[in-house]
Amino acid sequence: MVCFCFLVDQRWKLTGTKPVAGTCSRCGGGASVGDMKTITRFCYVPFYWKSWKAIICTFCGAILKSYR
Numbered sequence: 001m002v003c004f005c006f007l008v009d010q011r012w013k014l015t016g017t018k019p020v021a022g023t024c025s026r027c028g029g030g031a032s033v034g035d036m037k038t039i040t041r042f043c044y045v046p047f048y049w050k051s052w053k054a055i056i057c058t059f060c061g062a063i064l065k066s067y068r
């Protein structure tokens with residue numbers, strides 16, 4: 001019996017934030033510069049990840065702007 005696993009998932013994680021001037025366009029909450037990390041996993045084994053920065057809302061979690 002052959003079993004193929006095509007389970008790929010991608011998740012991002014916030015590794016740190018710094019408050020920044022600005023408000024969220026969705027909820028009006030405070031914005032922060034966040035250090036983000038995107039991890040791509042294949043069969044639950046991480047095989048690719050990258051770090052990036054984004055301006056996020058601390059209240060609703062919306063990504064307002066991203067720097068790649």
Ligand SMILES: [Zn+2]
Binds near residue numbers: 027029057060061
């Ligand atoms: Zn918001």
